[in-house]
Amino acid sequence: MPFNTLLAGRFITARMCLSSGKETFAYKSRTRRVVSLSVLALLIAVVAALSSVEPLSVHPEPLYLGSRKNISEEFREFCHKFNKTYSAVEYVKRQAIYAKKVASIALHNAKYKLKEKGWKQDINQFADETLEEFLGHLGYHNRGNTSEGSVPASVAFSKTKRFDSVDWNARGKLGRVKNQGRCGSCWAFGTTGTVEACVSISTGLAAPSLSEQQLQDCMFSRTCSPGGGGGADAIEWVKNNGIVSDAEIPYTESDGQCHGSDRRWRPSGRVHGSSEDDLLRMVGAGPVLIGLNADLLQTYSGGVIDDAGHDKSRNHAVIVTGWTTDCAGRSDRCWILRNSWGEWWGEKGFFRVVMGQRVIGLGDDSDMPTGCTSPDGASRQTEYGPIEMGDRWGGDLPNQPLQAGSAEECQSSCFYNDQCNSWAYNTCGRECWLKGSTPGAVPANCRAGGIITAQRRGGNGARQGQYGPIEILDRPGKDMDGNPRIANSAEDCQSQCARTKGCNVWAFDTCGSFCWFKWGDVPTTSHNCRASGVIRK
Known part of the structure; x- marks a missing residue:
């Protein structure tokens, strides 16, 4: 020119x-x-x-x-x-x-x-x-001991089923793509993104939109620029303190004063990994926050990154949301990742990287929240009974699992099966287990379940146990002592009562695992999370 x-x-x-x-x-x-x-x-x-x-x-x-x-x-x-x-x-x-x-x-x-x-x-x-200027506002520094308060992926997911592909975005478990602007707050966006997905996976509710600004204001000093933070510390902070919605504390792209709220979302645990094999286990259970080297991402617009090396340092936090076989012929499988630079960047805010080659340091540093709760609650009531978050182990009917498109569909299948009294559903997939007994609920990601409380057989959902009828009713009062026992199911609670001197009435918490021994004539009341009965030997 x-x-x-x-x-x-x-x-x-x-x-x-x-x-x-x-x-x-x-x-x-x-x-x-x-x-x-x-x-x-x-x-x-x-x-x-x-x-x-x-x-x-x-x-x-x-x-x-x-x-x-x-x-x-x-x-x-x-x-x-x-x-x-x-x-x-x-x-x-x-x-x-x-x-x-x-x-x-x-x-x-x-x-x-x-x-x-x-x-x-x-x-x-x-x-x-320049590249130096671009790298100056990334802001990922994983500080401290990443294993403190956490469980290794090899332990947490030792029996995790391997899939050909996983895409949590396609499953509708992610919140919206956000833009960190010029702040070095990638770690905060990675933390909120994984907690948002964890809430949706754990509860079955829509992913909330959580506050990066609260993390930025309450954690490391001068976290906007310069500064930065790490995923392990941030997830631990949210686990201990909870996090509010971004509607309460919106993102300002600057540092501010630390504020909180009583209405908080929080995880109950954290899992960490240090290899791509760990990452494969973790992503099978939910999106994962990772640190990587972002030198190649400045002008990325699409395709599969397969450049060898570029793993000398980890300077940016993103979320691994799955893996796919759609890799443009560059490898058999590649990772799907979400950035925090807006929807206009990359592939509508996402990018892909080949799997198994340690490209851009991917897999060396990974953390994910687990067992997340929501202030909006997780249980909901339908015409057939409650749907609660958590798993129910054992008591499966033959030929399980079935396939169902939702927890409601699984519950309906149970209601119309005369032998089914409770059910469990994989909210991360489509498996539905129908159960003849009513095992207690245990905390678990990717699970919903419940008992059938709608009136059918006998007018109160009753079924015959070894020592008399098991009714979907509560019998409050006249406890033999103030401390409930632990039971695996209503049948187990009934059996324990039958073997205990003085116990002729029992009640079981079907939403948990408590079993109460009672005596005398105890009137019944309706309760969504109770089964009870009178011993008939």
């Missing part, structure tokens, strides 16, 4: 990208007749960058402007698109960086078209930043 054209481009674009006030280009027109050596050096850099682009006569697909324009026009539209304003000197510097980035993207995408690269690049809001 001719040098005078470049200068003309600079004059044309000055009004768009320069800051307002006395430092405008017009105000300084006299003093800028003599260009300083530093500015001349920058202009020469622009010319050099543009000349390197000339052999590629068109921008590689899918550069955001869609067709080739001169760098001055492109940079003016870039500033407008991403709301950037600069002083005159800074403007020239940024245009030079932008021009070099355009050339770099063109060369990379030429290799992508030749299938030498598995991923493509495009202009985004980071295109006028």
